[in-house]
Amino acid sequence: MKVVRGAVNIPSNTEEEIRKGTQELFAAVLKKASIKPRQIHFLLISATPDITASYPCAAIRSLGFETLPLLCVQEMGVEKSLPLTIRFLLTARGRDKRFFCYLRETSRLRESLTL
Numbered sequence: 499m500k501v502v503r504g505a506v507n508i509p510s511n512t513e514e515e516i517r518k519g520t521q522e523l524f525a526a527v528l529k530k531a532s533i534k535p536r537q538i539h540f541l542l543i544s545a546t547p548d549i550t551a552s553y554p555c556a557a558i559r560s561l562g563f564e565t566l567p568l569l570c571v572q573e574m575g576v577e578k579s580l581p582l583t584i585r586f587l588l589t590a591r592g593r594d595k596r597f598f599c600y601l602r603e604t605s606r607l608r609e610s611l612t613l
Contacts, residue, residue, distance in 0.1 A: 499539070500592040502531050504599035505585045505607055513552040516545075519584055520557035523601055527588055531597040537590040540567040544585045547575045554584050580604060 504527045508519040543554045555568040573585065583604060600607055
């Protein structure tokens with residue numbers, strides 16, 4: 499099974515920025531791990547508490563993934579954490595391997611694992 503962790507931060511809490519950031523991360527994750535949509539088991543998406551304008555899952559659904567198992571959850575609020583951040587945990591069929599995909603300022607979250 500392929501497992502991918504990733505994150506992206508967005509410049510503002512707007513529906514458009516949430517959609518753009520989520521879709522950018524989704525595309526990057528699929529490319530990085532060479533995953534075809536039909537291989538995906540599920541995608542867990544978390545967002546920091548300051549993301550409230552829309553659901554990141556809605557951005558994935560708008561790409562046509564109506565039957566893909568998705569779940570949006572809120573990250574715990576931790577002092578000094580990176581604001582306006584969307585995180586992914588995705589599993590897919592394939593050879594056992596872990597991938598990491600940190601975009602924009604989130605690269606500092608796991609500097610040893612970034613693109």
